[in-house]
Amino acid sequence: MTDLSPILAKADANLNASLERLFDLVRIPSISTDPAYKADCRKAAEWLVKALTDLGFTASVRDTPGHPMVVAHHDADRADAPHVLFYGHYDVQPVDPLELWENDPFAPAIKELEGGRKIITGRGTSDDKGQLLTFLEACRAYKDVKGSLPVKITILFEGEEESGSPSLKPFLEANAAELKAEYALVCDTSMWDTETPAIAATLRxxxxxxxxxxxxxxxxxxxxxxxxxxxxxxxxxxxxxxxxxxxxxxxxxxxxxxxEETPENIKASWATLGRDAKSFLGEVGLSEPSGEKGRSVLELTWARxxxxxxxxxxxxxxxxxxxxxxxxxxxxxxxxxxxxxxxxxxxxxxxxxxxxxxxxxxxxxxxxxxxxPAIQLAYDSPVLTKAKAALSDEWPKAAVVVGMGGSIPIVGDFQTYLGMDSLLVGYGLIDDRIHSPNEKYDLQSFHKGIRSWIRILDAL
Amino acid sequence: MTDLSPILAKADANLNASLERLFDLVRIPSISTDPAYKADCRKAAEWLVKALTDLGFTASVRDTPGHPMVVAHHDADRADAPHVLFYGHYDVQPVDPLELWENDPFAPAIKELEGGRKIITGRGTSDDKGQLLTFLEACRAYKDVKGSLPVKITILFEGEEESGSPSLKPFLEANAAELKAEYALVCDTSMWDTETPAIAATLRxxxxxxxxxxxxxxxxxxxxxxxxxxxxxxxxxxxxxxxxxxxxxxxxxxxxxxxEETPENIKASWATLGRDAKSFLGEVGLSEPSGEKGRSVLELTWARxxxxxxxxxxxxxxxxxxxxxxxxxxxxxxxxxxxxxxxxxxxxxxxxxxxxxxxxxxxxxxxxxxxxPAIQLAYDSPVLTKAKAALSDEWPKAAVVVGMGGSIPIVGDFQTYLGMDSLLVGYGLIDDRIHSPNEKYDLQSFHKGIRSWIRILDAL
Known part of the structure; x- marks a missing residue:
């Protein structure tokens, strides 16, 4: 086990520079659905290639019939280290209606809310530029201190996630050999709450x-x-x-x-989340679970x-x-x-x-x-167990393994084209307003997100 | 029992003149839904008042917020004669698409079909100008021969039947005392087939x-x-x-x-009509009765x-x-x-x-x-029995008492506002194309319709 303190301290020390890099990336209006921003999408891809190259990755912009992919590779410090594929997307949602934004969506800033909570404002801060940079900044701190990385990493950044990923499947198919790793790390999801990190293990x-x-x-x-x-x-x-x-x-x-029935220990951990029928359904004006009798709303929506x-x-x-x-x-x-x-x-x-x-x-x-088909990471898989422990070390509360009621296409595509499971970890929050005006990312999400990846990279 | 031969012979002798009068009325384009024909509707009403006056009725055009009503009265030859209200409507459907008409809809003519069947072409020949004139021409022949009528008659002709009868209910309510009779005769329905007259006794x-x-x-x-x-x-x-x-x-x-269950004799008479599931449903691409098991399609649609x-x-x-x-x-x-x-x-x-x-x-x-509610004339009521016998005397086959699956609002309104049952007798045929281009009325419908009313008037 590495002593992570100097690496975590390095990440802390880097934070302002990390934020500057995030701001730089957010300033590029890489709206994938609008042809007017085609050049900006390429610019964002090129920005990432440069950032990855600076970090010691072999990185390149890869053309597709749509917006380009970014692919990069970095070896581990030892030959028997695991090999992971990290996925994120650099494209963002449109910003209409612009008049509802309190700040320019492409002029990111730090804003302090009542109670001292700090947020980073701007389109893409949460979905997905801020999230993907937590991983790159974690790599940076690790390399700054250790000079190397503990796992072999392949990077895939997509520029069409917000417009249905038309180029993704052909690209995965055509580049399967290059992209295949032991498993994927996908950073495009949310925490359970501000104190509790979450790993999505099941997708219906x-x-x-x-x-x-x-x-x-x-x-x-x-x-x-x-x-x-x-x-x-x-x-x-x-x-x-x-x-x-x-x-x-x-x-x-x-x-x-x-x-199969959900393991009792998983159900027990869900029961501690305080997400009962009243709170879950109450938000949409309902109160009574309507599906199979005798099961909690989380089990009904995640595991049934x-x-x-x-x-x-x-x-x-x-x-x-x-x-x-x-x-x-x-x-x-x-x-x-x-x-x-x-x-x-x-x-x-x-x-x-x-x-x-x-x-x-x-x-x-x-x-x-x-x-x-459903995607199901075994609840007792080593990767899941390690990531869970690493996240629990960083955050006030232990990480929770959750399900997702809906599908995330990329996870299925990785399964189909690369025969690879995905670990879904992200630091977004339910109030990030992704896809809406006034998108934000908590400063804590960014900062502790970087620290979380350092711990996960090491644990893997 | 009157000897009807001279009256029937008179009707036969009058036929050409009767047709001329029908042509006159059909030539008036009394389309009630189109404001452009407002004056024509009034013209048709006035034409009818004149025709009724010529026949010895006390007749008048009665204004409403929409198109006018025609109301007329005629006494019977004796004080204890029954009193009937005869209903029809002088308004007609629009004629679009005009290009599908083989003849000018408002230039009626006699046309001979293959096999010698003669039809009267034009909008309203069947619905309802031809039908209502069968009754007036029956009265004419009766009076021509006898100088009087065997029943006391009130006439109500409406000009808004094809546009939802907005003025009808208030008019019935306001004039209930004047319009109330023992029962109504409504001439706006069809024969069972070219040889079999029908009386509708039930309306769902x-x-x-x-x-x-x-x-x-x-x-x-x-x-x-x-x-x-x-x-x-x-x-x-x-x-x-x-x-x-x-x-x-x-x-x-x-x-x-x-x-209540339909009487066995009525069900037996329906069974003779040859209208089984195959013929009834086959016309619309189906073959199996879908409602209550063990009942015929006629019972299902008329009496259940x-x-x-x-x-x-x-x-x-x-x-x-x-x-x-x-x-x-x-x-x-x-x-x-x-x-x-x-x-x-x-x-x-x-x-x-x-x-x-x-x-x-x-x-x-x-x-x-x-x-x-449903309308149900008792299957054994004297009026029904008499009319049935009278019709059976005129046509090749015995009259059949039928049901109607749908409602006819006027019948419910007579029930509600005047507390009066209706006898529905008409000489239309299923192929009359009412509401469609090339509406027609069989010459036989008109001719034998007149003769039928003579027999019914006498029987009542």
């Missing part, structure tokens, strides 16, 4: 389906045909209603294949699969009333997956179930809207 | 409801909240699905109160109550996919009523049922879309 997968039930070959008058002609809305609602039983479980045959109807439409939906029996009715349905649930099998099971509910003189059409 | 009532289920106070991300937050589409579809059981019966408590979802919407319904849990979801639902079903009780039962399906942290909003 997704199966999206759209169905249209067809009945008569035209809209019918419900007076003339009502009671005799099939009503596709009735068929649809009956089929959808049957997807969940009274205990909230999904009824599809085989749906729970590959779903779901079925939700995301949209439904059919018949007359305008003002007033029209006594029509529609010719067709549609719905969009999604399943969130966990553990080893197989998207293809769940899609098949869903379609078979729906088909079984369609009368002989009606028909159903299916349209696929994507599918991806 | 209606309860319309719109409901909106509210869950969270905003749309939620289904990844972050799915599995824990209430999904209003799920609540809605589950509630709607529960409205019908597996046998097609409506599950609302008390729903079937006041519903229904529940239909006429529209449903909620969540994301555009292109692609959005993993949203909606804040709310809505549906429009209607019930068709028969017999003595009480619209208010059914609405209450529906609302109580829906409320019972709403979780404690969600809410539901109801919006009423009208309610009217």
């Amino acid at each position: 997968g997704l199966v999206g389906e759209e169905i249209t039930v067809h009945a008569a070959d035209r809209d019918l008058h419900s007076g003339l045909f009502g009671g005799a002609a099939a009503n596709p809305i009735h068929i649809l609602t009956t089929a959808l209603a049957g997807l969940r039983d009274e205990t909230g479980r999904i009824t599809l045959p085989g749906f729970y294949d590959g779903v 699969p779901t079925c939700e109807v995301n949209g439904i439409w059919g018949g007359y939906t305008g003002e007033g009333f029209k006594t029509v029996i529609a010719a067709k009715a549609s719905a969009k349905i999604s399943f969130r997956l966990v553990g080893e649930q197989d998207p293809a099998k769940i899609r098949d099971s869903f379609r078979a179930y729906i088909r079984s509910k369609i009368p002989a003189d009606c028909s159903v059409e299916f349209h696929e809207h994507g599918g991806s | 009532g209606l309860v319309g409801e719109e409901i909106t289920v509210h869950a969270a106070d905003r749309d939620l991300h289904s990844g972050l909240f799915g599995g824990a937050a209430a999904n209003p589409i799920h609540i809605l579809t589950t509630a709607l699905a529960g409205l019908r059981d597996e046998t097609g019966r409506i599950t609302l408590p008390g729903f079937y109160d006041g519903v 109550p229904t529940c239909e979802v006429n529209g449903i919407w909620g969540g994301y319904t555009g292109e692609g996919f959005k993993t949203v849990i909606a804040a709310k979801a809505s549906a429009k639902i209607s019930f068709r009523l028969v017999g003595e079903q009480d619209p208010a009780k059914i609405r209450d039962s529906f609302r109580a049922y829906i409320r019972s399906k709403i979780p404690a942290d969600c809410s539901v909003e109801f919006h009423e879309h009208g309610g009217s």
